[in-house]
Amino acid sequence: MNIWSFASGSDGNCYLVESEGTALLVESGRPYVQIRDFLEAAGIEPDCLSGILLTHAHGDHCRSARYLSETHRVPIYASRGTLGALWLQDVSLARPIESGKTYPVGQMDVKPFAVPHDCREPLGFRLEAGSGRAAIATDLGWVPHSVARQFRDLDLLILEANYDPHLLHTGTYPYFLKQRVAGTYGHLSNAAAAEAIAVCGERGPRAVWLAHLSEQNNSQKHALQTVSRILRRHGLSHVALKTTHHRRSNLRWTSNVARERQLPLFG
Ligand SMILES: [Zn+2]
Numbered sequence: 001m002n003i004w005s006f007a008s009g010s011d012g013n014c015y016l017v018e019s020e021g022t023a024l025l026v027e028s029g030r031p032y033v034q035i036r037d038f039l040e041a042a043g044i045e046p047d048c049l050s051g052i053l054l055t056h057a058h059g060d061h062c063r064s065a066r067y068l069s070e071t072h073r074v075p076i077y078a079s080r081g082t083l084g085a086l087w088l089q090d091v092s093l094a095r096p097i098e099s100g101k102t103y104p105v106g107q108m109d110v111k112p113f114a115v116p117h118d119c120r121e122p123l124g125f126r127l128e129a130g131s132g133r134a135a136i137a138t139d140l141g142w143v144p145h146s147v148a149r150q151f152r153d154l155d156l157l158i159l160e161a162n163y164d165p166h167l168l169h170t171g172t173y174p175y176f177l178k179q180r181v182a183g184t185y186g187h188l189s190n191a192a193a194a195e196a197i198a199v200c201g202e203r204g205p206r207a208v209w210l211a212h213l214s215e216q217n218n219s220q221k222h223a224l225q226t227v228s229r230i231l232r233r234h235g236l237s238h239v240a241l242k243t244t245h246h247r248r249s250n251l252r253w254t255s256n257v258a259r260e261r262q263l264p265l266f267g
């Protein structure tokens with residue numbers, strides 16, 4: 001399994017997950033031309049995508065989804081609430097999905113789960129293949145047990161670490177926006193992200209990408225320091241932490257299953 005972070009944050013989100021020839025774009029929140037360039041750099045033709053997964057219908061997640069889908073005939077997997085907001089001209093490209101069910105797409109199983117966020121039927125995704133297991137959860141106000149359970153036994157978790165409370169409260173956001181970000185249907189703080197990883201204990205993810213960092217109310221340093229301090233307190237300092245970039249493709253993760261399989265050949 002290969003996973004790329006193309007962009008992550010309120011200016012647009014986009015990730016790519018590939019396993020054994022099945023390539024899924026997760027979110028399509030950057031301009032179309034940029035996503036096409038991201039895909040080209042990863043060696044994937046847009047026509048060859050097996051699907052576009054969307055967590056919810058906020059613009060930073062779905063800005064170019066409809067154009068990409070209709071231009072390249074790629075189906076969109078999303079909740080009915082999200083699909084309804086896209087106004088697809090060709091509804092045959094819509095694949096409505098529901099929390100709690102499993103959807104096989106090529107070589108991968110897509111398992112959506114409901115998250116609390118101020119949008120219609122927002123989802124997170126757990127993605128499983130023979131070559132690895134990953135989950136993506138950004139844009140959620142808090143982490144219910146039903147969501148934290150999805151973080152167990154993962155190779156990689158992409159998890160929102162949106163804000164540092166001190167930076168948010170002393171920052172320039174208007175009061176209503178501060179309330180929205182910190183509310184139960186807003187975004188996750190660095191500490192809340194760390195606690196969600198910690199509750200998984202020994203079954204927690206091996207690696208975590210801290211994602212959807214606010215440019216005003218957070219920094220890579222704040223996110224990494226807070227999360228690693230809390231994980232250390234829980235005896236989980238072995239979890240590998242990285243932060244995504246707002247507008248740049250900066251991370252790629254590869255499961256080592258293929259390498260393990262090859263070992264006997266050379267042994
Ligand atoms: Zn967002």
Ligand SMILES: [Zn+2]
Nearest residue numbers: 056058117139
């Ligand atoms: Zn959102």
